[in-house]
Amino acid sequence: MSQSSHLNLAAQVLGVTVHASPSEIKxxxxxxxxxxxxxKHQGDPQAGQRTALINEARNVLLGRTLDPTLLRDRELVSEVLERPASNDSEEETILSYNEWLKAQFFNLQEGSIWP
Incomplete structure (x- = not known):
């Protein structure tokens, strides 16, 4: 598997583009x-593997890992990509990075980037 395919897979796992900035990756x-x-998923034996895969995906995109091992496990990658993120009946609102930035640092009334 080539390095570009590792980058693409890591980007898919995190839900970003291959050329995402470090702050977007974070x-x-x-x-x-x-x-x-x-x-959040107590009793699920695969939860630790999924978080290890997410760690590895971050490290690949940031250039810290050149030879990923968990990204080669197609079954684990597809489980992370296809598995619902939460079993809770209440869905949490997850903002995109740009929406989060605006919510944190943009004051609409004054038109300022500072709250």
């Missing part, structure tokens, strides 16, 4: 970890 990483963390 935000996507935290979002995915909040959704798939083993503490």
């Amino acid at each position: 935000y996507a990483y935290y979002r995915m970890m909040c959704l798939h963390h083993p503490d």
Whole structure:
């Protein structure tokens, strides 16, 4: 498997583009970890593997890992991509990175980037 296919797969796992900025990758990483963390899915033996895959995807996109092992496991990757993120009946609103930035740093009344 080539490095470009590893990059594409890692981007799919985190839900970003291959050319995403480090801040976008970080935000996507935290979002995915909040959704798939083993503490939220107690009793699920694969939860630890899914979070390890999310860690590896982040490291591949940031250039920290050149030879990923978990991204080669097609079954685990497809499970993360196809599995509903939460079993809760209440759906959490997950903002895109740009929406989150606007919500955190943009004051609409004053037209300022500072709250």
